[in-house]
Amino acid sequence: MGTIEVTKLTKRYGDHNAVDGLDLSIEDGQFITLLGPSGCGKTTTLRMLAGFIRPDEGTITVDGCELSSPARVVPPEERGMGMVFQNYALWPHKTVYHNVAYGLRMQRPRLARKEIRARVGAMLEVVSLPGFEDRFPGQLSGGQQQRVALARSLVTEPSILLLDEPLSNLDAKLRDRMREEVQEIQRRTDITFVYVTHDQGEAMSMSDRIAVMSSGRLEQFAAPRQVYHRPANVAVADFMGLVNLLQGRVVSVDRPAAAVEVVLAFGTRLRLGLTDGTTVFVGDDVTVAIRPENVTVRRSADAGEALVADVTHTTMLGHLCYYVLDLAGTTLRVQTASDVELDRGDRVSVDIDERHASVFPAEVDAESAIEEERV
Amino acid sequence: MTTLPQQAAGSPRRGRWGSAVSARLVLGGAALILLVLVVYPLFWLVLGSFGGTDELTVSNYLRVVREPDLYRALLNTLLIATGASVISLCAGVPIAWFISRTNIPGKEALRTATSVSFMIPGFLSAIAYVVLMAPNTGWLNELVERMFGLDQGPFNIYSLLGITAVTSFGSVAFVVYLATAALDSVDSGLEQSAQILGASRWKVIMGITWPLVTPALLASTLLVFVHSLALFGSHAILGLPVQIYTLPTRIYSLFAFPPDYGAATALSMVLVLLTIGVLYLQRRLLKRRSYVTTEGKAGFQAQVDLGRYRWPAFLACHGFFAFAAYLPVLVLVLASLTKSRGLGFGWDNLTWANYRYVMFEYSLTQRATVNTLILAVSAATAGIVLGALVAYINLRLKVRGAKVLDYLSTIPLGLPGVVLAVGLVLAWIRLPIAIYATMWILLIAYLTRFIPLAVRSADSALRQIDPSLEEASRISGGSWLRSIVEITLPLMKGGMVAGWSLIFVQVIGELAATILLFSVGNETVAVAIYQRSEEGHLEEVSALSVLVLLATAVVLGLARRLTGASVTRW
Numbered sequence: 047m048g049t050i051e052v053t054k055l056t057k058r059y060g061d062h063n064a065v066d067g068l069d070l071s072i073e074d075g076q077f078i079t080l081l082g083p084s085g086c087g088k089t090t091t092l093r094m095l096a097g098f099i100r101p102d103e104g105t106i107t108v109d110g111c112e113l114s115s116p117a118r119v120v121p122p123e124e125r126g127m128g129m130v131f132q133n134y135a136l137w138p139h140k141t142v143y144h145n146v147a148y149g150l151r152m153q154r155p156r157l158a159r160k161e162i163r164a165r166v167g168a169m170l171e172v173v174s175l176p177g178f179e180d181r182f183p184g185q186l187s188g189g190q191q192q193r194v195a196l197a198r199s200l201v202t203e204p205s206i207l208l209l210d211e212p213l214s215n216l217d218a219k220l221r222d223r224m225r226e227e228v229q230e231i232q233r234r235t236d237i238t239f240v241y242v243t244h245d246q247g248e249a250m251s252m253s254d255r256i257a258v259m260s261s262g263r264l265e266q267f268a269a270p271r272q273v274y275h276r277p278a279n280v281a282v283a284d285f286m287g288l289v290n291l292l293q294g295r296v297v298s299v300d301r302p303a304a305a306v307e308v309v310l311a312f313g314t315r316l317r318l319g320l321t322d323g324t325t326v327f328v329g330d331d332v333t334v335a336i337r338p339e340n341v342t343v344r345r346s347a348d349a350g351e352a353l354v355a356d357v358t359h360t361t362m363l364g365h366l367c368y369y370v371l372d373l374a375g376t377t378l379r380v381q382t383a384s385d386v387e388l389d390r391g392d393r394v395s396v397d398i399d400e401r402h403a404s405v406f407p408a409e410v411d412a413e414s415a416i417e418e419e420r421v
Numbered sequence: 422m423t424t425l426p427q428q429a430a431g432s433p434r435r436g437r438w439g440s441a442v443s444a445r446l447v448l449g450g451a452a453l454i455l456l457v458l459v460v461y462p463l464f465w466l467v468l469g470s471f472g473g474t475d476e477l478t479v480s481n482y483l484r485v486v487r488e489p490d491l492y493r494a495l496l497n498t499l500l501i502a503t504g505a506s507v508i509s510l511c512a513g514v515p516i517a518w519f520i521s522r523t524n525i526p527g528k529e530a531l532r533t534a535t536s537v538s539f540m541i542p543g544f545l546s547a548i549a550y551v552v553l554m555a556p557n558t559g560w561l562n563e564l565v566e567r568m569f570g571l572d573q574g575p576f577n578i579y580s581l582l583g584i585t586a587v588t589s590f591g592s593v594a595f596v597v598y599l600a601t602a603a604l605d606s607v608d609s610g611l612e613q614s615a616q617i618l619g620a621s622r623w624k625v626i627m628g629i630t631w632p633l634v635t636p637a638l639l640a641s642t643l644l645v646f647v648h649s650l651a652l653f654g655s656h657a658i659l660g661l662p663v664q665i666y667t668l669p670t671r672i673y674s675l676f677a678f679p680p681d682y683g684a685a686t687a688l689s690m691v692l693v694l695l696t697i698g699v700l701y702l703q704r705r706l707l708k709r710r711s712y713v714t715t716e717g718k719a720g721f722q723a724q725v726d727l728g729r730y731r732w733p734a735f736l737a738c739h740g741f742f743a744f745a746a747y748l749p750v751l752v753l754v755l756a757s758l759t760k761s762r763g764l765g766f767g768w769d770n771l772t773w774a775n776y777r778y779v780m781f782e783y784s785l786t787q788r789a790t791v792n793t794l795i796l797a798v799s800a801a802t803a804g805i806v807l808g809a810l811v812a813y814i815n816l817r818l819k820v821r822g823a824k825v826l827d828y829l830s831t832i833p834l835g836l837p838g839v840v841l842a843v844g845l846v847l848a849w850i851r852l853p854i855a856i857y858a859t860m861w862i863l864l865i866a867y868l869t870r871f872i873p874l875a876v877r878s879a880d881s882a883l884r885q886i887d888p889s890l891e892e893a894s895r896i897s898g899g900s901w902l903r904s905i906v907e908i909t910l911p912l913m914k915g916g917m918v919a920g921w922s923l924i925f926v927q928v929i930g931e932l933a934a935t936i937l938l939f940s941v942g943n944e945t946v947a948v949a950i951y952q953r954s955e956e957g958h959l960e961e962v963s964a965l966s967v968l969v970l971l972a973t974a975v976v977l978g979l980a981r982r983l984t985g986a987s988v989t990r991w
Binding site for chain 2: 199
């Protein structure tokens, strides 16, 4: 079992709140990712879960047992968790065998040497490194070191595994492969994984749920699909990938259908669904978030369309094309399949997919939201 | 689909003791030790200089200004320190440049010679120079007398100039080490980009290289200055016979019966303030204007081709080291093998008798050897353990007050050996427990003197270990103590062995504090050498000196083998 309940967790460094009143409840056996830009408090949160940092406020409870509070922190060695470090933290003076066996040797009552040997062997099979027992970490490649680190943290069969950006030191190809392996191991073991990363692609591809953090606060805690398509606010929308943030004004509100009609700066009217918890009134200034893939462009041979824009910049990515459009003074980023061939200076007609656009009150613009996160 | 069995729910393993409590206990213990070692004697030193416990007065300080033999000591000290700094700078910078930037032959030999000059205790080179350059009896003087038919040889080592020269021989290494490091870290790209913009070779040196390394050069020169201020052995051996006093030797002589604690403590304080002032200046210089030490990795080095000056440069460098390193060692070895210095060189004058005498026949030197070994091993061991403790607390434990320990441990850098001894005498003589006049007071003195060295060694070893290695052990179920034993200590081993041997070697050569603190029965080899040289038994003294040099070389060599790195290079 590995149910984690985080309540009002706060950690301050001087005046700065590294983690600020974080509430999080993680179900047993889930793959959870703490996602956010550097300095958002995700690593501090993870290290508090591990027991390396004492919270200033709030508690961490695992399976009903309070492990951390400002008054008392159960030390890391008594929490029965596993952890994979960003730099792997393999002990350079110990062989692969002794690295992996370490956690088993620490267990009380003592395990028989035979059992330790058997379990280390089995664990090395799981991470596909059988026969590497006598190597030293310095003799392994980055990917192999990563596997040893995984094996070392899993061999004690913890109920919770903490992973601190474990793939960030690998090259792109290896990272994709390890991603699948980590996911596979999580499915096989049913251990609760708490995974920290700043890479939204990694987060979306692996997680059951993503906790998006910024400035020490939880912005959204939801499934990857929802975080991407129904971001809770502008900051989340902006962090989850390239997004157009357009200014508009509410012209009508349809409360029963949770929908609003918005007129954009360049005159287009859109009918948009409201995200849970968002309240807007007629006349309010709003920000509309539209992902580049939810805008379609056609050569404006068939004129008469409402929206006409000029292509100002093109980027060919192989499987995709990005275009920057100028729409009556507003910059719009668009993504298309690569067979749509447009050139600089082309005149195109633009269609916005209303179903995938989100609307937010315009109190915080994206620029300053990002600025805040970098403390 | 395989499944790993799950651990029983909600059963965190229980530890034996809370780690926060034990951390505080360790911190408190280390702080207490440092307070006793460092602050306690310093307190009595300061108090003593202001008249002691009866009434507070500045009369002791007024005496320093008024009494000629007190301020003359200060003047001599400043003269010698300045002279030694200038000589070290003038000799050290070219040597460093040759090593770092040219194709001079035999660079390794130059590096080794630098280390040798650094590792010879000052009083040993002083003794060697007495053998070489004493008026009338000195070998060089005799040689010149015979060659030119003079009545009296030209050299007199018992002089301000002689003392200054011998002092500089032992401190030139500071300049060579630091200047080489600075030059090594200036990427030649910086110089070449100036060249490509049209600067001449000379302009490049004056406009680019020189400003970049100046702070390091000045800092190393100030280090030589501080080092020279504190020297005792060579200044005593070369100065006391002709009444040339420096601050340390004056303080020492004030302890002769009847002791004048007032003047001794006031002079000590003057020496401390001078030392601290210069050290502060040196630190500021390195911190403020250090362009080169920040990156820490060697840049690309273009080597200057010396052409036909290769061998002249080679000769010049080794010519200097002939005086700073080779001659002293050679002279000591030769003198130790002769029956009498006066008889000249010949097969009939060769003998092992001096070694037999000091090792097997003379009880003082036998006793001194045993004492020295006991003290060196225990001080090195206790020192490096304490050093590791302080470094660990400072770098790893998130306890308030950890930084204070680090500061405390650097205080002895400002305390010359003689001064420390004065403080220890005042501090321990009044206690009813038998510390004073035992080996314990010597052990305490060595621990205090070399704790900065110990902390620095352990600190740099610990800095190379990523904290996550310990954290990985904790999260795997290893307790705080277990993680230190299994992970941290094994990884620090190399650095700690190096630190241990450095302390060991320093203890063997320690004279400045020992000379005021030893008592009959507790002599060390350094004390025996000093006493017997005062009495003129230079042959047996040379034999003892050679043994000291051998022990030094062997220990440093072993440490180098074990750690795979040269421990004599900072």
